[in-house]
Amino acid sequence: MEKFSVKELYQDYLKLENKEITIEGWIKNLRDSKTFGFIELNDGTFFKNIQIVISDKLNNFKEVAKLSIYSTIKATGTLVVTENAKQPFEIQATNVEILSECDRDYPLQNKRHTMEYLRTIAHLRPRANTFQAVFRIRSVAAFAIHEYFQKNGYVYAHTPIITCADCEGSAEMFKLTTMDLKKELPKTKDGETDFSNDLFGKETYITGSGQLHGETFASAFGKIYTFGPTLRSENSNTKTHANEFWMIEPEISFCDLDELMDIEEDCLKFIVKRVLEQCSEEIEFCDKFIEKGLKEKLAKLLDSEFVRIDHKEAIDILKKADRKWEFEPDYEEDLAKEHEKYITEYFNGPVFVKNWPKDIKSYYMKLNEDGKTVAAVDLEVPGSGEIMGGSQREDDYDKLLERIKEKNMDASQIQWYLDLRRFGSNVHSGFGLGFERLLMYITGIENIRDVIPFPRTPKNCDF
Amino acid sequence: MEKFSVKELYQDYLKLENKEITIEGWIKNLRDSKTFGFIELNDGTFFKNIQIVISDKLNNFKEVAKLSIYSTIKATGTLVVTENAKQPFEIQATNVEILSECDRDYPLQNKRHTMEYLRTIAHLRPRANTFQAVFRIRSVAAFAIHEYFQKNGYVYAHTPIITCADCEGSAEMFKLTTMDLKKELPKTKDGETDFSNDLFGKETYITGSGQLHGETFASAFGKIYTFGPTLRSENSNTKTHANEFWMIEPEISFCDLDELMDIEEDCLKFIVKRVLEQCSEEIEFCDKFIEKGLKEKLAKLLDSEFVRIDHKEAIDILKKADRKWEFEPDYEEDLAKEHEKYITEYFNGPVFVKNWPKDIKSYYMKLNEDGKTVAAVDLEVPGSGEIMGGSQREDDYDKLLERIKEKNMDASQIQWYLDLRRFGSNVHSGFGLGFERLLMYITGIENIRDVIPFPRTPKNCDF
Numbered sequence: 001m002e003k004f005s006v007k008e009l010y011q012d013y014l015k016l017e018n019k020e021i022t023i024e025g026w027i028k029n030l031r032d033s034k035t036f037g038f039i040e041l042n043d044g045t046f047f048k049n050i051q052i053v054i055s056d057k058l059n060n061f062k063e064v065a066k067l068s069i070y071s072t073i074k075a076t077g078t079l080v081v082t083e084n085a086k087q088p089f090e091i092q093a094t095n096v097e098i099l100s101e102c103d104r105d106y107p108l109q110n111k112r113h114t115m116e117y118l119r120t121i122a123h124l125r126p127r128a129n130t131f132q133a134v135f136r137i138r139s140v141a142a143f144a145i146h147e148y149f150q151k152n153g154y155v156y157a158h159t160p161i162i163t164c165a166d167c168e169g170s171a172e173m174f175k176l177t178t179m180d181l182k183k184e185l186p187k188t189k190d191g192e193t194d195f196s197n198d199l200f201g202k203e204t205y206i207t208g209s210g211q212l213h214g215e216t217f218a219s220a221f222g223k224i225y226t227f228g229p230t231l232r233s234e235n236s237n238t239k240t241h242a243n244e245f246w247m248i249e250p251e252i253s254f255c256d257l258d259e260l261m262d263i264e265e266d267c268l269k270f271i272v273k274r275v276l277e278q279c280s281e282e283i284e285f286c287d288k289f290i291e292k293g294l295k296e297k298l299a300k301l302l303d304s305e306f307v308r309i310d311h312k313e314a315i316d317i318l319k320k321a322d323r324k325w326e327f328e329p330d331y332e333e334d335l336a337k338e339h340e341k342y343i344t345e346y347f348n349g350p351v352f353v354k355n356w357p358k359d360i361k362s363y364y365m366k367l368n369e370d371g372k373t374v375a376a377v378d379l380e381v382p383g384s385g386e387i388m389g390g391s392q393r394e395d396d397y398d399k400l401l402e403r404i405k406e407k408n409m410d411a412s413q414i415q416w417y418l419d420l421r422r423f424g425s426n427v428h429s430g431f432g433l434g435f436e437r438l439l440m441y442i443t444g445i446e447n448i449r450d451v452i453p454f455p456r457t458p459k460n461c462d463f
Numbered sequence: 464m465e466k467f468s469v470k471e472l473y474q475d476y477l478k479l480e481n482k483e484i485t486i487e488g489w490i491k492n493l494r495d496s497k498t499f500g501f502i503e504l505n506d507g508t509f510f511k512n513i514q515i516v517i518s519d520k521l522n523n524f525k526e527v528a529k530l531s532i533y534s535t536i537k538a539t540g541t542l543v544v545t546e547n548a549k550q551p552f553e554i555q556a557t558n559v560e561i562l563s564e565c566d567r568d569y570p571l572q573n574k575r576h577t578m579e580y581l582r583t584i585a586h587l588r589p590r591a592n593t594f595q596a597v598f599r600i601r602s603v604a605a606f607a608i609h610e611y612f613q614k615n616g617y618v619y620a621h622t623p624i625i626t627c628a629d630c631e632g633s634a635e636m637f638k639l640t641t642m643d644l645k646k647e648l649p650k651t652k653d654g655e656t657d658f659s660n661d662l663f664g665k666e667t668y669i670t671g672s673g674q675l676h677g678e679t680f681a682s683a684f685g686k687i688y689t690f691g692p693t694l695r696s697e698n699s700n701t702k703t704h705a706n707e708f709w710m711i712e713p714e715i716s717f718c719d720l721d722e723l724m725d726i727e728e729d730c731l732k733f734i735v736k737r738v739l740e741q742c743s744e745e746i747e748f749c750d751k752f753i754e755k756g757l758k759e760k761l762a763k764l765l766d767s768e769f770v771r772i773d774h775k776e777a778i779d780i781l782k783k784a785d786r787k788w789e790f791e792p793d794y795e796e797d798l799a800k801e802h803e804k805y806i807t808e809y810f811n812g813p814v815f816v817k818n819w820p821k822d823i824k825s826y827y828m829k830l831n832e833d834g835k836t837v838a839a840v841d842l843e844v845p846g847s848g849e850i851m852g853g854s855q856r857e858d859d860y861d862k863l864l865e866r867i868k869e870k871n872m873d874a875s876q877i878q879w880y881l882d883l884r885r886f887g888s889n890v891h892s893g894f895g896l897g898f899e900r901l902l903m904y905i906t907g908i909e910n911i912r913d914v915i916p917f918p919r920t921p922k923n924c925d926f
Contacts, residue, residue, distance in 0.1 A: 005685070007616055024717040025685075026887050043717065044685030045616050070887040072717075100858075100888040108886075123879040124886065126683035136684070139619040146609050153470055153508050156602040160917045161624075161692055162707050164924045174662075175640050178696045181648060181666065182656050193645050199637075199696055199706065200924040203644065213586075213917060213926070220589035221599070222468070222488075222507030229624055229691055233641045233662055243662065244625050254487040254506065254535075395563075416586040416926050423571075423587065424489050424533040425563040454623040454676060461627045461663040463676070463879055 007045040013079060013089040021091065022076045023050070024099065026127075029110060032065040039064075039093075041075065047132060047281040051090040052077065058096055069110060070102040070127070115450055122454050122463050130289065133282035134443050134451055137275055141442060142227070142435070144274035145248055148267050149225045154250065157217040157224045159210030161231065164202055165413040174206040174233045206231045210249050211364075211430060212417045215393065218251035218428060219420050225250040227435075235458050239447045242436065244456040251430035257366075257375045257392045260429040261352050264379055264388050265306045267433075268350075272298050275442055291444025297383065298442065304349040306379070311335075311356045314343055321346075332357050335378075340385035350381045363403040366392040377431075384441040390431025397421035470508040476542060476552040484554065485539045486513070487562065489590075492573060495528040502527075502556075504538065510595060510744035514553040515540065527559045533569055533590070535562040578913055585917050585926050593752065596745035597906050597914055600738055604905060605690070605898070607737035608711055611730050612688040617713065620680040620687045622673030624694065627665055628876040637669040637696045669694045673712050674827075674893060675880045678856065681714035681891055682883050688713040690898075698921050702910045705899065707919040714893035720829075720838045720855045723892040724815050727842055727851050728769045730896075731813075735761050738905055754907025760846065761905065767812040769842070774798075774819045777806055784809075795820050798841075803848035813844045826866040829855040840894075847904040853894025860884035 003022045004012075025043035032038070035056045040049035052075050054064055067073070077093035108124045118125040125131045149156065162176060178199040179185060186194040195202050207213075210226040217224040226249040234241060252263065276283060276298060287294040309317075311331075318329035318339050327336040335343070335353065343351050354377040355368060365374035375392035394400040400421055404411045411418065439451040449455040454463045466485045467475075488506035495501070498519045503512035515538050517527055527536070540556035571587045581588040588594045612619065625639060641662040642648060649657040658665050670676075673689040680687040689712040697704060715726065739746060739761060750757040772780075774794075781792035781802050790799040798806070798816065806814050817840040818831060828837035838855035857863040863884055867874045874881065902914040912918040917926045 005616060024889070044618075044681075044683055072887055072889045099890070102887055103885040106886050123679040123882060124683075126680055127887075132683065135620070135680070136618055138621070139613075142619050142621075143609055143613045146606055150602075150606045153468060155507075155599055156605050157598070158601070158605075158692070158709055158916055160707055160919060160926075162694065162919045162924060165926075175642070175644050176669070176694075177638050177640070177644060178698075179638070179644075181638050181640060181642075181658075185644060185648065195644075199698060199921055200919070201922040202924070204924055206639070216586040217589055217598070217916065218507075220507055220587075220595065229621070231625065231639075235641075235662060244623055246621055419586060422566040423569050424535055424565055424590075426487070426535045427562070453621055453680065456623060456625045456663070458662055459664040461625060461665070461667055463623075463628075 005045040006041070006043050006048070006050055009050055009079070009089070010046055010048065013081060016079045017081045017089075019079055020076065020094070021079050022074065023052075023091065024074045025072065027067055027069055027071050027073065027102075029069065030065070030067060037061075037065045039073070039075075041073070044132075047136065047285070048087070051087050052096075053090055053092045054096060055093075058093060060096065060098070063098060064096045067098065068102045068104055068106065070106055070108070072099040072102075073097060074099055115447065119449055119455070126453070129285060130450075133279075133285045134439070134445060135453065137279050137282050137286075137443055138439055138451065140278045141271055141275050141439060142246075144271045145225075145227060145267075145433075145435075147274070148270045149223075149250065152223070154223040154225045155217065155221040157210075157214055157221075157226050158228065159207075159213035159217075159226050159249075161206055161229070162200075163205050163207045164200060166203070166205055166410075172233060173208070174231055176204045176206055206233075208232045209247070209432070211251065211432070212414065214249050214251040214430065215417065215420055215428070218253045218430070219424055219426075222253045223250070224252075237458055240437065240440075242448050242452055242455050242457055245448070245452065246435040248433040248435060249430060251428065253426050253428045255392075255429045256427050257354060257377060257429060260390050260392065260431060261306070261308060261354070261377060264352075264377075264390060264431055265350075268379070268388070268438075269302055271438070272301055272442065276302075286443050286445075294444045301350065301381070306350040306352055307347045308352040308354060311353055311373070314339070314351075314353050317346055318342060332359065334360050335380075337385055340380045344380050344382040344385075348382075350379060353378050353380060361391070363407045363409065364391070364393055364400065366394045367399055367403070375429075381441060384437065387437055387441060388431050388433050390429060392427065392429040395421055395425045395427055397425070468508040469504070469506050469511070469513055472513055472542070472552070473509055473511065476544060479542045480544045480552075482542055483539065483557070484542050485537065486515075486554065487535065487537045490530055490532055490534050490536065490565075492532065493528070493530060500524075500528045502536075502538075504536070507595075510599065510748070511550075514550050515559075516553055516555045517559060518556075521556060521559055523559065523561070526561060530561065531565045531567055531569065532573060533565040533571070535565075536560060537562055578910065582912060582918070589916070592748060593913075596742075596748045597902070597908060598916065600742050600745050600749075600906055601902055601914065603741050604734055604738050604902060605709075607734045608688075608690060608730075608896075608898075610737070611733045612686075612713065615686070617686040617688045618680065618684040620673075620677055620684075620689050621691065622670075622676035622680075622689050622712075624669055624692070625663075626668050626670045627663060629666070629668060629873075635696060636671070637694055639667045639669055669696075671695045672710070672895070674714065674895070675877065677712050677714040677893065678880065678883055678891070681716045681893070682887055682889075685716045686713070700921055702912075703900065703903075705911050705915055705918050705920055708911070708915065709898035711896040711898060712893060714891065716889050716891045718855075718892045719890050720817060720840060720892060723853055723855065723894060724769070724771060724817070724840060727815075727840075727853060727894055728813075731842070731851070731901075732765055734901070735764055735905065739765075749906050749908075757907045764813065764844070769813040769815055770810045771815040771817060774816055774836070777802070777814075777816050780809055781805060795822065797823050798843075800848055803843045807843050807845040807848075811845075813842060816841050816843060824854070826870045826872065827854070827856055827863065829857045830862055830866070838892075844904060847900065850900055850904060851894050851896050853892060855890065855892040858884055858888045858890055860888070
């Protein structure tokens, strides 16, 4: 008997009409009367269940009919197309083998649970409908990102997580060590901590970004991207912060800020398009139960042409607005959440805000000719605010060094990064896309903890 | 003037014959006489350079002809097809704009450098031919892995790196902390280290595997894979060990050891096939300069049907061999490198060695009915030895708990993992594929440090 997955059955049920098939999976639901019953079965390969009809013709009908949710079975039967029923086909079982019975104290019964409760059973919640939708979208979106960059000739660069450079000051970084922290740390004769027997022989940190290493690869392969986990030690307990998340950081040689915005727009639309095509059931579910109007929001994104304005123009618009602000708009300051919201509503679509005051942006961003702003750009989208942040990179050795000194950073730690401006310098740009923020935008999920399989946040590191 | 990439020109040069095109890139080589010269240019998008012909008709001919290697230019000119020349086409420049001059002390001049030297300029070595080949193959192979699993209905699961579970004993794990290790660690009133103000409020580690978390996802999505960086703190200075590497860990529900081997074989062949198709220039280079016979080795892999033998049979064969061993083959022991080599030579191809003595394998592997062996399998390939390691997982709650206790592990730390055997248990299997070991096999590179962009090994954490 040929074994099929739920996905294969949904794809090919017309071809399989009246054929005998076998399927293994988990019981998602079971309704029975004395002589027959209906099992909703799933093997995790597709968002929808299949219906298995059982009857007392089965020699183990009573045992099967008593099975609890999430028991596993192997069912063989005839595929019958049921055109006018809720489901397009069903399996009329001729044999059901019980593989395992699920304990009765299964903590994920078929009822509505709160998101908070589901976080306490993070090992089981991927089985709940919401997380079946969210984590499949996560997988499809991740692959769409790889597809986008690979098809466009980018090289996937695996930049390191472990670093010894603490040029920005290590206070805020995660430290990594093989020393036993339950004991006294070893000391040098001067009374300092002795790192010489630590694995790398010196103090070691976790990087919060692959950009600098990414630029070295862009200076060899032209167009590259990174996509990997990022660990940041911020002590922020908000709905949008996690201490472990995934990030995409493309870097493109011979590319200025305008070309960068073209790429960002193209990339975001590609990802959203792929998810809409490949996760229609999941998006339907999210639209119904998570964010009403989600599908329309995403469809509208695909049709819109993203507006491009300077930071200064954004502040002009905010200042002219006939309303009170919690944070007064300021030409020298960042945009607050309320500002981002207003700007995307004002333009009724995604907006690139570019050319920011240099003092509130990073040292590696290209100083504009005005000497006051840098060629940075944030993409703001309706409903979620900033979703991508990028910039043209400073490609002039002396200017970059000056900026590093202005920020009181230790240039010697990143001489290799400065070197890229001596050896093959070129106009180049890159951006960062926080994968979880993107997923929150695409699924409508409001808390970052619910788009990450096992979220890590301050004081929370379970499982 | 339309801007093209080197890759686009190689793809479309016949269509572009006699058209005027523009290209930006790095000078890889430059030969000149008084009145004309040849520039080999590349923008990183393709393994081969393109030839730009310059002559004294350019108003800045003298400046251009003097440019050093890895200076950047923007060249415009006519594409001329040159059928009988070494390169299929060239660009006859009508205008060359100098974008940046590379400093004369550029440490990567066009001559043969040792691999050891190149590691000291890890930020520049991706520009060298060897690393152009290796890191593009790395990117293509990584995407092939995603393609393989996505096309076959697997969900990509992002398992966490940060963990608080130390059930196997934390001595050997990396610790992660936000405490200042340069100062005395805070103490509780009992004199123990006080982790309560550490970010997660308790001692935190880095996991060495995503398998356990992966299994939770397999119990929801049926087929899943992970693909991410793995940090291990082993103090091993060998050619095959690094402290940061990438790993792929698929987990498949309703899948036994035989089906697992089918998947492993299919997956490996898919990756190799994709690399051969998409990196023919790079593989050609590796075959010529890194491992003679590489292409043949890979082609042979695609054609072979992998042998499957029990560990016991492997030992039988080794014991019958008419030769001396450094390590005597033993029914209760692991295979040494020399044994792996002999076995793959004996069968003249890849060999699955399965059903290993339980005491030398992990607790989570399925105990066979003999009570002595576990359903584990290692794939040995000619030239590289073990490349994949997998097993059917113990799906019986009580047997798994017993094995955990036998290994003196703390079961309470992974109750959530045990739970999978109470709630929806099923025959399931998975394997691990070390991405760098695979790359060493595919490229012929002998040291793991040379297939990783910025390798981290004991006492080595530069850049």
